[in-house]
Amino acid sequence: MKKETRKEEIIRVAAQLFKQKGYSAVTMRDLAKAMDMQAASLYNHINSKQAILQDIILEIAEAFTEGMNVVISESNSSVEKLNALIALHVRIAINNPEGLAALNTDWMHLEEKLDYYLQLRNDYENNFRAIIVEGIKNDELKPVDVEVILFSMLSTLRSLYLWIPKKDAIKRQQLLEDLTTVLIQGINK
Amino acid sequence: MKKETRKEEIIRVAAQLFKQKGYSAVTMRDLAKAMDMQAASLYNHINSKQAILQDIILEIAEAFTEGMNVVISESNSSVEKLNALIALHVRIAINNPEGLAALNTDWMHLEEKLDYYLQLRNDYENNFRAIIVEGIKNDELKPVDVEVILFSMLSTLRSLYLWIPKKDAIKRQQLLEDLTTVLIQGINK
DNA sequence: GTAACTAACTAACGATTGTTAGTTAATGGA
DNA sequence: TCCATTAACTAACAATCGTTAGTTAGTTAC
Numbered sequence: 001m002k003k004e005t006r007k008e009e010i011i012r013v014a015a016q017l018f019k020q021k022g023y024s025a026v027t028m029r030d031l032a033k034a035m036d037m038q039a040a041s042l043y044n045h046i047n048s049k050q051a052i053l054q055d056i057i058l059e060i061a062e063a064f065t066e067g068m069n070v071v072i073s074e075s076n077s078s079v080e081k082l083n084a085l086i087a088l089h090v091r092i093a094i095n096n097p098e099g100l101a102a103l104n105t106d107w108m109h110l111e112e113k114l115d116y117y118l119q120l121r122n123d124y125e126n127n128f129r130a131i132i133v134e135g136i137k138n139d140e141l142k143p144v145d146v147e148v149i150l151f152s153m154l155s156t157l158r159s160l161y162l163w164i165p166k167k168d169a170i171k172r173q174q175l176l177e178d179l180t181t182v183l184i185q186g187i188n189k
Numbered sequence: 190m191k192k193e194t195r196k197e198e199i200i201r202v203a204a205q206l207f208k209q210k211g212y213s214a215v216t217m218r219d220l221a222k223a224m225d226m227q228a229a230s231l232y233n234h235i236n237s238k239q240a241i242l243q244d245i246i247l248e249i250a251e252a253f254t255e256g257m258n259v260v261i262s263e264s265n266s267s268v269e270k271l272n273a274l275i276a277l278h279v280r281i282a283i284n285n286p287e288g289l290a291a292l293n294t295d296w297m298h299l300e301e302k303l304d305y306y307l308q309l310r311n312d313y314e315n316n317f318r319a320i321i322v323e324g325i326k327n328d329e330l331k332p333v334d335v336e337v338i339l340f341s342m343l344s345t346l347r348s349l350y351l352w353i354p355k356k357d358a359i360k361r362q363q364l365l366e367d368l369t370t371v372l373i374q375g376i377n378k
Numbered sequence: 379g380t381a382a383c384t385a386a387c388t389a390a391c392g393a394t395t396g397t398t399a400g401t402t403a404a405t406g407g408a
Numbered sequence: 409t410c411c412a413t414t415a416a417c418t419a420a421c422a423a424t425c426g427t428t429a430g431t432t433a434g435t436t437a438c
Contacts, residue, residue, distance in 0.1 A: 006384085006385075020297070021213075021297060021298075022211055022213055022294070022295075022297075022298075023214075024210075024211055024213035024214035025212075025213035025298065027424080027425065027426080028425080028426060028427080029424085029425085029426095037385085037386070037387090038386075038387060038388080039426080039427085040386090040387075040388080040389090040427080040428080040429095041385070041386050041387070043426095043427070043428080044384075044385055044386075045384095045385080048426080048427080049426065049427095079377065105211070105294050106211075108209070108210060108211075109210075109211075109214065135376075140377070141376045141377065142370065142374070142375075142376050142377070144367045144370050144371055144376060145363065145364075145367045147352075148364060148367040148368055148371055149371055149376055151345075151348070151351075151352045152345045152368065152371045152372065155344050155345040155347075155348035155351075156340075156341045156344040156345055158344075158348075159340070159344035159347075159348070162340075162344075163336075163340045174334065175334075175337060178333045178334045178337040178338075179337055179341065181331065181333050182333055182337055182338055182341045182375075183341065183375075183376075184375055184376060184377045185331070185375040185377050186331075186371075186372075186373055186374040186375020186376070186377075187324075187330050187331050187333060187338055187372075187373060187375070188268065188329070188330065188331070188373045188374050188375075195414085195415075216394080216395065216396080217395080217396060217397080218394085218395085218396095226415085226416070226417090227416075227417060227418080228396085228397085229397080229398080229399095229416090229417075229418080229419090230415070230416050230417070232396095232397070232398080233414075233415055233416075234414095234415080237396080237397080238396065238397090
């Protein structure tokens, strides 16, 4: 475990504040106060408020892209791929719930990097959709409208960061199992 | 259909802007520009930026509370109640996707009305949870962890406003049916 | 031991924020 | 015709915004 640099500490604390109030409502003076320093001192470590947001969001977006590529190349059946994607979301949500909050609610405040982010997100959704389409063709999944399945799964998986902090470590394995049951098998007996 | 007052028009346009950029990032001058007037002129119709947010969010929060009360008093089985709640969310999301965006992403910027909003939301979630608990006791639902079912359904239902604007009217009945299938029966064959 | 680096500080900048005050033109009912 | 209402305007306010400049004290490398 490498020791956290001052810059990394600032970005981590910024992500916490962004989760609480959103990017626009957090001022550099808020961030400085949380770091117990003057606002101007932040600029010894970071280039701009915008650069902090980019750091937080793009790191996660790229982790999702990488995870999707692994799933596509390694998993076999469609249901196995969906299971692997659920596990991917749970893993990232556990590791970085604050960053995910910024990604989910503040992506539109990206400036230069907005197009790049949207490209990553589009690619991810297209890959996700293709797996569902394949599963229906395979007869592994029910022939429900693809967009409804996609949006339902993504909505739940993208909201995980809101719920996971409430769970302790012991219950997270159980969360993964239960979530898979609910999303794949349904809740009706 | 009563004609829209100037005040209602301002609130409606504000909700659109809040959906695009979030409450904090929208300035009164942005809103004025969208209304084709000066920022100061807005104050002939509304009391404050904060009051606009309150109007938007509390109207919807109270509609959910009312809808929940109807569901509890009218529906019979637990699954029927859940079906009715899905329909409630779809109905509100179709009628007011912009307002739902504000409720979902900007509720924490409520000031005096924050506690009231949180109380409504808590009551709603508790009622939702009780229906699921009842369904498991009844043997209508699988004995999966209640919190996982609750969070999974609420995540999907609360995100509906993001997807519904893409659907045309014809497809919305289909959306309701498919969504019910996915959330209740699952997607696995 | 001194040079370079790290990380903080104070002071201030121009721009933008929500909002108020005071005024004006158009409209509709008595 | 007069009056109240509606709905816009211009001008400006104090506060706050992200950021820059210039400086200083402590730590590390050679």
